[in-house]
Amino acid sequence: DAKTTQPPSMDCAEGRAANLPCNHSTISGNEYVYWYRQIHSQGPQYIIHGLKNNETNEMASLIITEDRKSSTLILPHATLRDTAVYYCIVRTSYDKVIFGPGTSLSVIP
Amino acid sequence: NAGVMQNPRHLVRRRGQEARLRCSPMKGHSHVYWYRQLPEEGLKFMVYLQKENIIDESGMPKERFSAEFPKEGPSILRIQQVVRGDSAAYFCASSGQDNLNTEAFFGQGTRLTVV
Secondary structure (H helix, E strand, O other), X not given: OOOOEOOOEEEEEOOOOEEEEEEOOOOOOOOEEEEEEEOOOOOOEEEEEEOOOOEEOOOOEEEEOOOOOEXXXXXXXXXXXXXXXXXXXXXXXXXXXXXXXXXEEEEEO | OOXXXXXXXXXXXXXXXXXXXXXXXXXXXXXXXXXXXXXXXXEEEEEXXXXXXXXXXXXXXXXXXXXXXXXXXXXXXXXXXOOHHHOEEEEEEEEOOOOOOOXXXXXXXXXXXXX
């Protein structure tokens, strides 16, 4: 899978928007950007994915730059329950999802 | 629509015993992935299976570990002659199609403790 780079940790105040960046400068034209999160030691939770257009669902928004070399996951109103490790993944094949170290997001009261 | 179901949630085995971890994919899903997460480490891909076929086992240890996904029933991850280093959380995921535009959903994992 294409390499992604994320900050190791971030803080966000409760109620504010959390903006999690991801760089994927080697992404190819048919590769999708996926976001998952893992709360404590639970199973990873799918959040959102996209190819080149911005995407929004009930959990988050995904903003992909025009050149597709980076993206931002936006949690519009972070709550304490959003404290988790967030993984940005570029899928180059359907036979696996490769997880990097991710960003540890701490939502602070 | 039930999600990915893994059982047992917790499993304790003595060194040298066998561990069998089960994963029932989401309804209609025929693709299963297994991952291992050692304490304080990241998620590592182990194996990808479709019904009755192992597609990619590049992350499986060469010895003692095996996986299957029979035509009927859950996928099974089997660890023979467990050692303390096998203590970890094992997660299963499933997806409905084999293309890049299909998300995989994860179960809550089986926490294996080898004593």
